[in-house]
Amino acid sequence: MTVSKRIVLHFPKRLVDRPIVYRLIKDYDLEFNILKASVTPQEEGLMVLELKGEREDYDEGIRYLTTTGVRIQSLSQDVIRNEERCTHCGACITICPTGAFEVDPLTRLVKFDNEKCLACGLCILACPPRAMEVHF
Numbered sequence: 001m002t003v004s005k006r007i008v009l010h011f012p013k014r015l016v017d018r019p020i021v022y023r024l025i026k027d028y029d030l031e032f033n034i035l036k037a038s039v040t041p042q043e044e045g046l047m048v049l050e051l052k053g054e055r056e057d058y059d060e061g062i063r064y065l066t067t068t069g070v071r072i073q074s075l076s077q078d079v080i081r082n083e084e085r086c087t088h089c090g091a092c093i094t095i096c097p098t099g100a101f102e103v104d105p106l107t108r109l110v111k112f113d114n115e116k117c118l119a120c121g122l123c124i125l126a127c128p129p130r131a132m133e134v135h136f
Contacts, residue, residue, distance in 0.1 A: 004052040006035065006075035006118070011045035015069055021047070028061035029053055035118045048075060048119050079119050079134050081112045086131035092123040 011020070016039050024030045030053035039045035051058065065072055088110045093101045100116040101123070103109070123132045 001055045002052065003055050003058040004050060005058075006048070006050045008073040008075055008119075009045075009047045009049065009065065010071040010073070011039065011047070012069055012071075013042060013044055016043065016045040017041055018068075020065070020068060020070060021049075023064065024051070024061045028057045028064065030057055030061050036120065075114075075117065075119055079114050079117045079132070082131045082133055085129045086110070087129050089128060091126045091128060092132065095122045095126040097122070 009020075021032060021034075024032060030051055032052070033050040034047060035050060036048040037046070039047065051061070053061065062072065088108070090101075090103060090110055092112075093103065093110065097120065098116045098118055100113050100118075102111050102113075104111055119134055121134060124130075124134060
């Protein structure tokens with residue numbers, strides 16, 4: 001069974017210059033798509049990626065990452081909408097490249113599907129009341 005998940009990798013300083021993502025391809029036969037990355041030598045690194053492969057390979061790859069010292073989070077934990085701030089103005093709808101926002105035709109409220117979110121940050125810039133938050 002094929003698995004595809006969007007995850008956030010946090011690299012400690014000691015690992016930013018090692019070919020960790022390369023090992024996911026070579027040793028575990030996983031495909032990846034880097035959605036966002038900030039990796040600087042001698043500093044902590046962060047990478048948002050979509051990781052895809054057979055379930056057994058995926059699980060082995062995740063085990064490799066954790067034993068190496070990479071901290072892993074699900075992307076959906078990191079992108080949230082502050083419901084108290086959201087005015088449902090719809091500014092986020094046209095700017096989102098993945099269609100993570102849509103208007104409910106009955107209530108006219110904007111719905112957010114964090115499973116479609118890439119954490120690109122465009123909605124954060126477009127949101128007048130600053131209701132979208134990314135916590136990496």
